[in-house]
Amino acid sequence: MSQSSAVARKSAATRAVWRSLEFRLLVLLAVLSLYPLVAPGRYEMQFADLILVYIVIALGQNIVLGYSGQISIAQSALAAIGGYTCALLCMKLDCPFWLAAIISVLASTSCAAFLGLLTSRVRTHYLLLVTIGFHIVVLLLIINLVWLTGGPMGLYPVPKIRFGNYTVLTPSNYYYVYLPTALLLLYFAERIRTSRIGLAIFALKSNESAALTVGVAPRYYLTLTMALSGFYAGIGGVMFAFLVGFLGPESFGLLSALLYIVIVVLGGMGNNYGVVIVTVGLNLLSDHLKVLAESWVMIYGVLIMVTIGIAPGGLPELATKLVRQIFRARTSSGGVVTEA
Amino acid sequence: MIDTIVAILFNALSMGLIYGLIACGFSLIFRMTRVINFAAGDLAMLGGMIGYTLYVTMHLPFWLALFLSMLATGLFMVIMDRIALRPAYRRGVLAGVVSTIGLSFVMQNGAQIIWGRGGFSFPSVFGNEVVEVGGIRLVPERVAISLIGLAVTGILTYFLMRTKSGMAARATAGDRETALLMGIDVGQMNSLSFFIAGALGAIAGVLAAPVTFLTATMGLSLAVNGFVAALVGGMGSLPGAIVGGIILSLVETAAGAYIDANYREGITFIALIVVLLLRPRGIFGEVGGPT
Numbered sequence: 089m090s091q092s093s094a095v096a097r098k099s100a101a102t103r104a105v106w107r108s109l110e111f112r113l114l115v116l117l118a119v120l121s122l123y124p125l126v127a128p129g130r131y132e133m134q135f136a137d138l139i140l141v142y143i144v145i146a147l148g149q150n151i152v153l154g155y156s157g158q159i160s161i162a163q164s165a166l167a168a169i170g171g172y173t174c175a176l177l178c179m180k181l182d183c184p185f186w187l188a189a190i191i192s193v194l195a196s197t198s199c200a201a202f203l204g205l206l207t208s209r210v211r212t213h214y215l216l217l218v219t220i221g222f223h224i225v226v227l228l229l230i231i232n233l234v235w236l237t238g239g240p241m242g243l244y245p246v247p248k249i250r251f252g253n254y255t256v257l258t259p260s261n262y263y264y265v266y267l268p269t270a271l272l273l274l275y276f277a278e279r280i281r282t283s284r285i286g287l288a289i290f291a292l293k294s295n296e297s298a299a300l301t302v303g304v305a306p307r308y309y310l311t312l313t314m315a316l317s318g319f320y321a322g323i324g325g326v327m328f329a330f331l332v333g334f335l336g337p338e339s340f341g342l343l344s345a346l347l348y349i350v351i352v353v354l355g356g357m358g359n360n361y362g363v364v365i366v367t368v369g370l371n372l373l374s375d376h377l378k379v380l381a382e383s384w385v386m387i388y389g390v391l392i393m394v395t396i397g398i399a400p401g402g403l404p405e406l407a408t409k410l411v412r413q414i415f416r417a418r419t420s421s422g423g424v425v426t427e428a
Numbered sequence: 429m430i431d432t433i434v435a436i437l438f439n440a441l442s443m444g445l446i447y448g449l450i451a452c453g454f455s456l457i458f459r460m461t462r463v464i465n466f467a468a469g470d471l472a473m474l475g476g477m478i479g480y481t482l483y484v485t486m487h488l489p490f491w492l493a494l495f496l497s498m499l500a501t502g503l504f505m506v507i508m509d510r511i512a513l514r515p516a517y518r519r520g521v522l523a524g525v526v527s528t529i530g531l532s533f534v535m536q537n538g539a540q541i542i543w544g545r546g547g548f549s550f551p552s553v554f555g556n557e558v559v560e561v562g563g564i565r566l567v568p569e570r571v572a573i574s575l576i577g578l579a580v581t582g583i584l585t586y587f588l589m590r591t592k593s594g595m596a597a598r599a600t601a602g603d604r605e606t607a608l609l610m611g612i613d614v615g616q617m618n619s620l621s622f623f624i625a626g627a628l629g630a631i632a633g634v635l636a637a638p639v640t641f642l643t644a645t646m647g648l649s650l651a652v653n654g655f656v657a658a659l660v661g662g663m664g665s666l667p668g669a670i671v672g673g674i675i676l677s678l679v680e681t682a683a684g685a686y687i688d689a690n691y692r693e694g695i696t697f698i699a700l701i702v703v704l705l706l707r708p709r710g711i712f713g714e715v716g717g718p719t
Contacts, residue, residue, distance in 0.1 A: 157522050206701065216464060216525065217655045221697030224652070232690045342648065346529060353526055383541060389533025396527045397515035 109278055117271050124260035133259035134331075135375065140266040141327045142351075143367045147277050147360060148320025149348040154358035155286060156313040157293035162203060162219035164345035165226035166318045170196040170325030171335055172230065172237060175246040185250050185330075193322035200318020204311035215314075223345060230337045242336030249330045262331055269327070273320060277360050280316070289313055290358070343385065350388045354395055356402025366403060431564045436685075440677045442570040442639070445577025446472075448673025449632040450654030452584065452666055453625035459601040459664045460621040463517050463524035467532040468629060469651025470539075473644065475501040475630025476637040477539055480548050490553050494634050498627040505626030506619045514618075532647065539644035547646075550637035573635045580631055581670050584624070588666065597621060601664075649693065656700045662710030671711065 105111055127133045145167050152160045173192035177183040183191075203222055207215040230237045237243055249256040249265065256265055280286045289309050291299040296306060329335050351370065355362030374384055399405040454468045475497045482493035508531055517524030554572040558565045588594035600607040600617040608614050632650070640646065657676050661668025676699060683695040703710065 159522070159525055206705075214659075216466075217652070217659065217700060218697075220648075220652050221656075221694075221700050225694045225697050228691055228694045232688075346533070349526065349529060383537055385533050386537035386541070389530040389535075389537065392530030392533065393512045393516070393527050396519070396523045396530070397512060400519055400523055 109275065113271050113275050117268065120267055120271075121264065124263055127260070130259055133263060135371075137259055137262045137266055137331050138328075139368055139371050140263075140270045141324050141331060142371065143270050143364050144273055144327060145321050145324035146348050146351045146355075146363050146367050147273055148317040148324065150352045150355065150358065150360060150363045151277060151280070151320065152313050152317040153349060153352045154355075154363070155281065155289045155293070156310060157357070158310065158313065159216040159349070160203070160219045160314065160317060161216065161342070161345045161349070162200065162222050163317065163321050163348045164340040164342070165219075165223040166196045166200055166321035167325035167328065168226055168230060168335075168340040169199055170322030171329035171340075172243065172325075174326040175243055175329045175335055176236065178247055179243075189323075189326050192326055193319060196322030196325065197315050197318040200321070201311055201315035204314025205307075208307040208310040220342075223342060227337055227340065230340075237335075240337060242334055244334040246329050246333045246335060248333075256330075266327055266331070269323070273323065274360060274364065277320075281358070281360065285309070285312065347388065350392055353392050354402050356404045357400065359402065359404055362402055362404045434564050435566065436681060438566060438570045438574060440681045441674060442573035442577070442635075443680070444657075444674030444677030445574055445581070445670065446632045446636045446639075446673070447650075447653045447657040447676055448670035449577060449580065449628045449635075450650055451658035451661065451669035451673050452581070453628035453632075454651075454654050454658050455664050455666060455669050456621045456625050456628075458658070460597075460618055461513075461517050461524060462521045463513070463528060464655070465625065466525060466528040466651065467535055467647070468625070468654050469647035469649070470532050470535040471501055471505060471626050471629025471647075472633035472636060472650050473539060473642075473647040474504065474535060474633065475626075476550070476633030476642050476646075477543050477548075477644075479630070479634035480550055480637065480642055481543075483553075484548070484551065494631065497634055498630040501630035501633075502623040502626035505622045505629075509619060509622040532651075536644055536647060543644060545644065547641045547643035548637075550634075550642050552638045556638070569638060573639070576631070576635060580628070581666075584628070585666065593617075593620065653696060656696050656703075659700065659710055660703050662712035665710070665712040668710055668712030 123136060124133060127136065145163055148166075149160070149163045152158055170192045173195045174185075174188045177188035177191060178185060199222075203215070203218055207218050231240055233239070234241075249262075256262055281290075288299065288304045289312075291302070291304055292306055292309055300306070328339070332339075347370075351366050352363055354370075355364075355366040374381075380387065395402055395406070399409065450468050450472055453471065454465055457463060457465045457468075478500050479493050479497040482488045482496055483490055486493075488496070512531060513524060513527050516527035552569050554568040556567055556569045559568055560566075586594075588598055596607070596612045597617045597620055599610065600612055600614050601621070604614055607617070636650065653676060654673075657673035658664075658669050659672070660675055661670070661672030676696065679699050680692060680695055684692045687695070
């Protein structure tokens with residue numbers, strides 16, 4: 089301190105840059121964009137794209153379940169609304185992609201906001217029930233409006249994404265579109281978390297009466313979180329539709345909706361990085377352990393129950409606990425205390 | 429004309445009582461722990477599956493099979509409460525609800541592993557041939573379901589309102605600390621509620637099985653109807669749960685008959701929204717009670 093304060097200030101400033109979210113995500117972007125160079129093949133590339141899609145949808149689930157502690161099962165249905173709207177606009181009306189994407193994300197966002205508004209007078213379980221109902225209705229519409237959605241046979245071929253004259257064709261092309269999108273949305277989610285809005289939402293979750301006394305309006309914020317989750321789901325749905333090229337009701341089943349809940353719970357409710365890591369991890373696991381395909385759902389169920397029971401902070405909390413335990417065992421046996 | 433109406437009424441009543449029984453189990457657990465039991469429908473599935481194994485595969489008498497299935501499902505629920513749900517809902521309602529979602533996963537997939545992915549058609553116990561009684565044509569199955577449903581509701585109400593354990597359970601649900609001070613074994617009452625919820629689910633499952641098809645994934649749609657029935661009647665109110673179930677089933681039957689049958693399941697959702705907009709606490713929901 090007493091030495092050159094200018095140097096100290098400068099190093100503090102550099103440290104701040106190093107530690108800033110923007111810098112970290114840019115590094116992540118740079119590192120991850122090398123993946124297509126080392127990817128073994130087309131399948132792996134396509135798989136990486138799909139994981140990015142799931143990450144986007146899961147981040148939306150994290151906003152509603154993790155940030156505000158409300159249980160919504162609408163994530164899949166909202167993604168379906170986004171995906172189907174965008175695909176139909178492009179296929180039937182020859183809408184340019186960017187316009188169709190904006191319209192469909194608006195559609196899913198406003199549907200979600202409506203659900204939030206409807207249930208914001210009452211708490212947790214109404215949203216759960218209304219969103220299950222919403223899911224059922226959306227799937228019924230998809231299955232029964234055969235002239236529009238293709239019904240159970242599905243909707244195909246969904247065209248590739250086009251920006252002007254450039255068509256995004258190969259899986260690695262998609263990767264370079266989806267990776268920045270996903271990271272941008274991750275950045276956005278992190279920014280929300282630390283913003284006034286995020287603080288208000290977390291305050292509502294931890295103590296509603298206390299939040300009320302400092303002027304946080306529950307109705308507004310609960311609707312907002314739902315709208316945000318719809319925004320993420322819509323983008324994810326559009327990404328899914330144009331990546332896979334096929335949309336069917338089975339892509340948006342209730343099971344997939346519940347899986348986003350699994351991801352958020354394991355990722356540690358409200359922890360965006362946790363959610364990203366768990367999404368990647370679970371996808372890789374289920375891809376590699378196909379032997380267990382029959383009992384995956386059960387494993388998810390057990391994982392949820394165990395995690396919620398012993399570590400509500402999810403796998404990140406579990407991991408830190410474990411590390412701390414090992415560390416403590418070491419220091420007590422070695423007698424060397426290394427406090428940083 | 430009149431006999432069609434009676435037939436429709438019995439159809440609606442039988443289905444409504446099944447929803448109502450699920451809603452009752454759901455309300456019991458809700459009152460005790462404030463947790464929405466997402467696995468409520470899966471309990472019915474489990475009960476139905478066990479009932480099928482005992483009644484069809486092992487040729488036990490129907491009533492014995494029903495009784496054993498109730499016992500098994502109830503015990504299953506008590507064990508699940510002890511080892512998995514209780515640690516969760518001690519941390520708050522949200523954790524509890526999420527934990528029951530996990531339980532639902534486990535039960536569905538477990539049932540698929542044990543009983544296979546295909547379904548069973550449960551043979552009709554009381555006969556599904558139309559019988560004419562005094563000029564009114566009735567399906568014995570539906571009448572039997574309605575009667576059993578009403579009887580179970582009666583017994584449950586008597587138990588909760590008149591017996592000592594029932595009153596102790598209600599006291600625990602009302603105010604845990606005070607109940608503890610009065611010398612009530614709160615943990616035991618908790619387990620009792622879970623047991624009853626499981627047993628009610630099993631009855632609903634065994635009764636529903638001949639009417640619907642028995643599959644490992646049937647739980648969710650039953651649960652959704654049970655939830656809506658409980659909400660329509662008012663969360664946590666037992667008569668409300670039964671009335672809610674019957675109203676829901678009437679609406680469903682009418683919608684199936686007059687609107688498009690393809691959208692029948694969606695009707696539940698519309699009913700839920702109407703209730704939410706008009707009377708968020710349900711028909712029997714007390715003012716200032718749980719929302």
